[in-house]
Amino acid sequence: MDAFVYTGMASRVVFGAGSLQHLEREIELLGARRALVLCTPGQRDQAERVATIIGDRAAGIFDKAVMHVPIESAREARAEAQRLGADCAIAIGGGSTTGLGKAIALDSGLPILAIPTTYAGSEMTPIYGITEAGLKKTGKDLRVLPRTVIYDPELTTGLPIGLSITSGLNAMAHAAEGLYAQDTNPIMGLLAEEGLRAMARALPALKADPADMSARSDALYGAWLCGTVLGNVGMALHHKLCHTLGGSFNLPHAEVHTVVLPHAMAYNTRSVPDVMARIGRAIGSPDDAAGGLFDLAQSQGAPVALRDIGMQEADLDRAADIAVGNPYWNPRPIERAALRQLLQDAWEGKRPKG
Numbered sequence: 640m641d642a643f644v645y646t647g648m649a650s651r652v653v654f655g656a657g658s659l660q661h662l663e664r665e666i667e668l669l670g671a672r673r674a675l676v677l678c679t680p681g682q683r684d685q686a687e688r689v690a691t692i693i694g695d696r697a698a699g700i701f702d703k704a705v706m707h708v709p710i711e712s713a714r715e716a717r718a719e720a721q722r723l724g725a726d727c728a729i730a731i732g733g734g735s736t737t738g739l740g741k742a743i744a745l746d747s748g749l750p751i752l753a754i755p756t757t758y759a760g761s762e763m764t765p766i767y768g769i770t771e772a773g774l775k776k777t778g779k780d781l782r783v784l785p786r787t788v789i790y791d792p793e794l795t796t797g798l799p800i801g802l803s804i805t806s807g808l809n810a811m812a813h814a815a816e817g818l819y820a821q822d823t824n825p826i827m828g829l830l831a832e833e834g835l836r837a838m839a840r841a842l843p844a845l846k847a848d849p850a851d852m853s854a855r856s857d858a859l860y861g862a863w864l865c866g867t868v869l870g871n872v873g874m875a876l877h878h879k880l881c882h883t884l885g886g887s888f889n890l891p892h893a894e895v896h897t898v899v900l901p902h903a904m905a906y907n908t909r910s911v912p913d914v915m916a917r918i919g920r921a922i923g924s925p926d927d928a929a930g931g932l933f934d935l936a937q938s939q940g941a942p943v944a945l946r947d948i949g950m951q952e953a954d955l956d957r958a959a960d961i962a963v964g965n966p967y968w969n970p971r972p973i974e975r976a977a978l979r980q981l982l983q984d985a986w987e988g989k990r991p992k993g
Contacts, residue, residue, distance in 0.1 A: 643824035648781070648870060650763065652863065654790040656852060659754065662692050662729075665787050669750050671727035673698035675720045677739050679705065682732045685756065685794070689731055698723040704736040707886050710771040713742035720749060730785070731794075733757035733806065734892060741767040741783035753785040756794045758806040758838070758858050759893070760813055760866025763788065768882065774961075775886020784870070790863060792855040800849045804939045805893035807838050807845075807858050810865040811932070812900045814838075815918050816875050817868035819911040821968045827868050828917075834864030835921035839935065846939045875969040877903035880982075883962045884950065894948045897941050898988075901933035902981045905991035910971040929991045937990075944988025955982045 651668075653661055666674060675698050678686035683702045690697035701719050705712055716739055720728065730740035731754040738761060740751040745767055753762035765784040768777040798806070814831035817823060838861035844854035880903060881895045908915050908929060915928040924931020937943050946952065959979040966973040984991065 640825065644822070645824045645826050646871070648765065648784060650784060651787040652790065653787065654860070654863070656792050656856065658789050658791045659689075659692070659794065662689065662754075662789065663694075663696070665752060665789065666693060666696055666727065666729075669727055669752065669786055671750065672696060673723065673725050673727075674752070675723060675725035675728045675743075676700045677704055677716065677728055677730045677736050677743075678702050678732050679736060682736070682756070685731050689729055689754070693729075698725040701739075704730075704732060704739040706735050706892055707770040707775055707889070708735070708738040708742050708768060710769055712739065713746075713769055717743050717746050720747065725749065727752060729754065730762075731756065734759035734761045737761045737785070738768060740785070742769055744783045745780055748782055751783070751785040752787045752789070754789045754791070754794065755859070755862070757798055757802065757893075758795075758810045758862035760810045760862045760869055763863060763866035764870030766870065768886070770886045773887055775882050777882060788863075790859050792852055792859050795855050795859060796850060796852075800846060801940065802893065803845050803849065803858070804842055804936070804941045805897045807842050807861070808900065808932075808936055808941060809893040809896035810862040811835055811838050811922075812877055812881075812896045813869035813874070814865040815900065815904060815928075815932075816877050817865075817872050818917060819907065819914040819970050820872035820875065822872050824872070827872050830864045831868045832917060832921045834861045834868065835918060837861030837864065839922040842935065842939055873968060875903075875967050876906060876971075876973065879967040879969075880958075880962055883958055884945070887961055888950060888954060888958065890945075890949055894942050895945075897936050898943055898945055898948065898985055901929045901936070901943075901991050902985045904932060905929035906977065906981050907969065907971050927992060933990050945982070945986040947988070950986060952986055955979065955986060958982055
């Protein structure tokens with residue numbers, strides 16, 4: 640076994656159908672008195688439900704969370720938290736809302752309680768991202784790691800099936816890259832494989848019956864594990880490309896991950912064949928992890944081409960230039976020509992083969 644370093648990060652997880660009922664107890668355990676509830680405009684109803692549950696502990700609702708956390712939105716939310724005298728924030732929603740909570744915590748140190756309603760997994764990470772002047776900048780800081788996460792599968796039943804699928808594939812990207820991360824370790828490897836297995840089992844079941852609570856639970860469980868991997872080890876080419884395409888070209892977050900992941904996997908296959916075999920076994924495609932992920936996405940009706948989610952072919956050269964300008968570590972060296980071809984294949988929706 641190779642040498643490794645493992646550092647556990649403290650966070651409290653409350654999991655199970657109906658676990659939102661424990662919200663007031665969890666706020667009390669944080670020692671908080673006034674919570675600012677964060678959400679997107681479309682999830683205002685869920686935020687109001689949270690505010691009703693906690694009663695006098697609700698300082699107010701900020702319903703302006705948007706994709707990729709624009710700096711302007713982050714500044715407005717920070718000012719609102721200060722104005723209302725909030726001593727914690729409750730982020731109910733997906734990665735956009737959790738990201739906004741992290742932007743507040745980064746500046747103010749306010750504790751965050753996250754209630755995920757998608758499978759993004761960002762609630763388990765100390766990673767933040769803020770977009771300014773068309774560029775998404777990411778970083779790590781333990782101040783932004785939510786102190787408590789409530790996973791209630793009942794809250795994900797309103798997630799449209801299309802977004803359920805792409806959100807789940809987004810989570811799988813965290814586990815896949817975590818397996819070949821530069822600083823991976825056996826514990827994260829176990830979590831990554833189990834997360835991939837749970838999600839690969841859940842997505843077809845969700846497609847067949849979006850109201851299947853067992854499948855919703857499996858997907859949320861998988862998201863928790865995949866998100867934990869993301870929070871503990873570094874990411875590589877796939878995440879660099881997705882940050883570039885999302886932050887600089889304003890493409891939808893989960894859909895970008897869904898489209899790019901099989902192509903990033905194919906790019907790295909020859910450099911880490913043992914890892915690809917593990918991923919393949921976990922998703923039921925032992926001989927072709929990259930192709931298997933593509934087939935999983937396509938068979939569930941998810942987008943598989945960048946051109947279908949708003950990317951212009953004329954922008955592929957610029958995307959390649961941005962991605963190679965400040966590359967993440969990757970098991971295969973980042974070569975611009977090969978990267979440009981990867982983007983072309985992803986734009987056209989070609990099935991990769993590792």
